[in-house]
Amino acid sequence: MFKxxxxxxxxxxxxxLHMNCGSCNGCxxxxxxxxxxxxxxxxxGVLLKGSPRHADxxxxxxxxxxxxxxxxxxxxxxxxxxxxxxxxxxxxxxxGIYQGAYGVEGGIDKVIPVNAYIPGCPPRPDAIADGLxxxxxxxxxxxxx
Amino acid sequence: xxxxxxxxxxxxxLTLLYLFIFPGFIFLFAFSLFTEYLDRKIYARxxxxxxxxxxxxxxxxxxxxxxxDVVPENAERFMFTAAPIIGLAAIFAAFLxxxxxxxxxxxxxxxxxxxxxxxxxxPTLAMFLGGWYSGNVFGQKGGMRVASxxxxxxxxxxxxxxxxxLIEGSWKMADIVTFEITHPLVFIIxxxxxxxxxxxxxxxLERLPFDIPEAETEIVAGPLVEYSGRRLAxxxxxxxxxxxxxxxxxxxxxxxxxxxxxxLEPVYLSWIVGALxxxxxxxxxxxxxxxxxxAVARIRTDQMISFAYKWLIPLTLVQIFIAIIVRFLGGx
Numbered sequence: 001m002f003k004x005x006x007x008x009x010x011x012x013x014x015x016x017l018h019m020n021c022g023s024c025n026g027c028x029x030x031x032x033x034x035x036x037x038x039x040x041x042x043x044x045g046v047l048l049k050g051s052p053r054h055a056d057x058x059x060x061x062x063x064x065x066x067x068x069x070x071x072x073x074x075x076x077x078x079x080x081x082x083x084x085x086x087x088x089x090x091x092x093x094x095x096g097i098y099q100g101a102y103g104v105e106g107g108i109d110k111v112i113p114v115n116a117y118i119p120g121c122p123p124r125p126d127a128i129a130d131g132l133x134x135x136x137x138x139x140x141x142x143x144x145x
Numbered sequence: 146x147x148x149x150x151x152x153x154x155x156x157x158x159l160t161l162l163y164l165f166i167f168p169g170f171i172f173l174f175a176f177s178l179f180t181e182y183l184d185r186k187i188y189a190r191x192x193x194x195x196x197x198x199x200x201x202x203x204x205x206x207x208x209x210x211x212x213x214d215v216v217p218e219n220a221e222r223f224m225f226t227a228a229p230i231i232g233l234a235a236i237f238a239a240f241l242x243x244x245x246x247x248x249x250x251x252x253x254x255x256x257x258x259x260x261x262x263x264x265x266x267x268p269t270l271a272m273f274l275g276g277w278y279s280g281n282v283f284g285q286k287g288g289m290r291v292a293s294x295x296x297x298x299x300x301x302x303x304x305x306x307x308x309x310x311l312i313e314g315s316w317k318m319a320d321i322v323t324f325e326i327t328h329p330l331v332f333i334i335x336x337x338x339x340x341x342x343x344x345x346x347x348x349x350l351e352r353l354p355f356d357i358p359e360a361e362t363e364i365v366a367g368p369l370v371e372y373s374g375r376r377l378a379x380x381x382x383x384x385x386x387x388x389x390x391x392x393x394x395x396x397x398x399x400x401x402x403x404x405x406x407x408x409l410e411p412v413y414l415s416w417i418v419g420a421l422x423x424x425x426x427x428x429x430x431x432x433x434x435x436x437x438x439x440a441v442a443r444i445r446t447d448q449m450i451s452f453a454y455k456w457l458i459p460l461t462l463v464q465i466f467i468a469i470i471v472r473f474l475g476g477x
Contacts (some may be wrong), residue, residue, distance in 0.1 A: 005339060009206075054369075080213035
């Protein structure tokens with residue numbers, strides 16, 4: 001019963017941390033648009049937090065540049081368990097058009113484990129909200145997606 | 146002798162009930178979470194949003210308590226852990242002295258108003274210590290902001306809460322409450338003090354427009370930046386409980402708390418009515434606090450300090466002067 005309660009709480013209160021790992025800023029603007037009053041992410045308990053220590057879901061954008069690789073790892077390590085990673089955009093998923101560029105490491109999943117991908121260049125705000133809710137649904141089913 | 150023993154055991158039972166269930170710890174816990182819900186919901190409705198569901202604060206609390214326990218390498222483990230517990234304990238202790246069910250609380254004595262005021266200062270100190278010992282630059286910066294803003298709101302808050310005591314001539318909350326209900330003119334005389342108390346309480350709770358220590362856009366989360374898991378949950382709970390106790394204190398001192406008491410035959414019934422009146426008044430004060438929060442934006446540190454010293458404190462002195470004149474003219 002206690003386990004069920006904790007699981008319910010985890011699904012009901014995902015606090016997100018937004019991180020730009022070298023994106024062109026297109027996806028970041030769309031993430032902010034997903035948090036506006038019109039879509040109202042707080043309905044699902046989503047809060048945007050500034051500190052990695054408070055966050056449950058790391059929302060990353062962009063291809064990981066070589067500069068950003070260590071920082072991304074460190075921010076990921078600073079988050080307390082259990083933690084989830086959502087990648088927004090084509091570049092974050094695979095490297096996108098920056099694949100093979102000399103300063104670019106590749107997609108986010110080359111550096112840290114990823115739970116959900118939201119494709120698009122950039123994805124629509126409602127697609128981002130939908131991706132997050134699908135992640136929550138997969139947590140509800142149990143196991144990692 | 147047997148009979149006397151029975152009476153005593155019932156008294157002990159009632160005291161335990163008061164301490165732990167109603168209006169003690171469990172009730173304060175539930176009411177704080179409800180207050181946070183109300184705060185976020187009304188705030189959301191004023192921005193034309195839907196707002197969080199009813200059990201949102203409880204879900205946040207459970208989730209945070211079940212998270213990994215992280216103590217940063219640079220933090221001092223003992224103080225880092227002790228700070229939220231000290232803050233929460235002080236708030237819960239302060240709540241017990243408020244007259245909730247009847248004009249006397251659990252234990253009423255001369256000077257309990259001052260005890261509650263001092264107990265309400267401790268969470269601020271705990272916040273400062275927690276930020277300072279977390280070993281993070283943002284945390285230390287936030288802690289310094291907490292400490293430096295302390296004087297700008299604490300002086301008007303203390304002084305303004307003493308005006309009804311000055312009019313009445315007693316430091317006992319039970320006396321103030323009964324005096325106010327028999328002399329309704331006090332409400333008009335101390336109205337200015339109530340407004341000042343509301344603004345100063347907003348600063349004490351570090352809410353908009355005085356959320357300078359936490360300023361998300363400047364210093365991430367201020368003193369709480371390194372806090373995670375159950376320590377953060379305790380700090381959030383302490384913040385909500387402080388809001389309840391602060392609003393309750395204003396309701397007691399300026400709005401006569403649980404009075405007017407209706408004397409009903411089984412004494413329990415009149416206690417329930419008293420508690421309901423108290424809750425209605427507290428919710429009214431909380432609603433005013435939320436209105437202030439949703440109407441304004443954050444101001445700078447220097448703006449807050451100059452506002453406090455140029456406006457709040459002189460107005461408080463005017464209020465105290467009025468109180469002294471009323472007293473000099475022979476009371477009301």
